[in-house]
Amino acid sequence: MMVWRHTLSALIASSFLIAPAAGHAEEEREGGILGTGIVGTITRLGSIIVNEQRITFPADLPVKNELGPLTAAQLVPGDTVAVVADLTGANWEAQSIRRILPIIGPVSEISSDETGRTFEIMGTAVHVPLSIATTVKQGDWVAISGLWQDEDVVATRVEVVPPRQSAVIIGSNLSVGASNVPQIGNTLIAGIIPQHVESGDVIRVTGIPEAGSIRATSLETGIFDGKVGLVQAEGYLSPPTSKGLYTLLGSGMVAFTDQPDMIDETAKVRLCGYDGKLGGNSTADASPELLEKLGCQ
Known part of the structure; x- marks a missing residue:
């Protein structure tokens, strides 16, 4: 379930600009098929649950990890990860996982x-x-x-x-x-x-x-080991700069606002974006299945 403050929700609905989101299986950019990015904290296992999304993987899938060799089966609750995944049936299947150690x-x-x-x-x-x-x-x-x-x-x-x-x-x-x-x-x-x-x-x-x-x-x-289109990420919003630019910290996605007082920097949120842009309502060309699965609608 997404965490929102009412004023932030209104701001997203009225002022975010975003490129059309990826979602069609055959969509390609720069020669590669785009995956979906999921960034957040593992809350429970079986396989792993990140941002309430169940992500399966081969037990021996290698995880990029600053501390040395690690497989996906060794991840535990509390680990923060950036996953590139494809939707297969009702579940996500991880194509790559990076453990994020800030x-x-x-x-x-x-x-x-x-x-x-x-x-x-x-x-x-x-x-x-x-x-x-x-x-x-x-x-x-x-x-x-x-x-x-x-x-x-x-x-x-x-x-x-x-x-x-x-x-x-x-x-x-x-x-x-x-x-x-x-x-x-x-x-x-x-x-x-x-x-x-x-x-x-x-x-x-x-x-x-x-x-x-x-x-x-x-x-x-960058945080992903692969090309991503649609991204769902958990985190906190940064204070806007003097030009109104802000980001969901650690996600690589940015947005602009002319109402900086409406940005709540204290609430943990779960937001979606595409191609480096945060949030948005211009998703008419996105796969309804992907958007619904991630709670981006």
């Missing part, structure tokens, strides 16, 4: 309050709810599953990992600090200046962790 790095500070614990990793705050039991200590390296909310991460799973040569941060390209240095969350990106990256694009940075920053050794864009 941040991997050493914990420099830990604080606690009545809602849970907060870790600082490379300058970015990670909020860990009380429902997630952890034994993390200052100095530990952790891999965080979860969703971006503004410049912080709301964790859905925390893993302590052995110290690594490289840290990782994955998120939407929106923030630029006062020194004009690119950043994700509150982590400054040093070492590599992103080229040909648009506002709202998801970038994946690997590098050396430093106080408040990561010294990049490599940078990639």
Whole structure:
């Protein structure tokens, strides 16, 4: 079930612009057949349930994973994933799965309050709810599953990992600090200046962790391992920029608004988009079956 605030729903109905959504099995773009993208948190198994969508897969399907080899059968509730899937009968069949770990790095500070614990990793705050039991200590390296909310991460799973040569941060390209240095969350990106990256694009940075920053050794864009048309994603909306651009954080999809006060940045939402554009009502050419299955109508 989609989570909406009434004003946000009205805004989507009145002001989003979107290209016609994919859905026909034979539709092709740039030489490849488009799949459907689903981005969110695994809530239960059998096969996996993401955003209330049941996704089946071969047990040995490899999962792209920053921590090393992993198969789809090893995924667990709390993992955040980006799946390229095809609708087969009544169920989705995964063609590829990427595990999304918004941040991997050493914990420099830990604080606690009545809602849970907060870790600082490379300058970015990670909020860990009380429902997630952890034994993390200052100095530990952790891999965080979860969703971006503004410049912080709301964790859905925390893993302590052995110290690594490289840290990782994955998120939407929106923030630029006062020194004009690119950043994700509150982590400054040093070492590599992103080229040909648009506002709202998801970038994946690997590098050396430093106080408040990561010294990049490599940078990639995108979250899917395949061509996608229609996308359904879970997350939080970003604050609009001065030009009205905002994104569903971590999805790579953007929209514009001339009513920034109507964007609720605190509510977790589940939205659809196509070809990098978020939301929309111009879906007359989309497959009704796909739209209904994803709850995009």
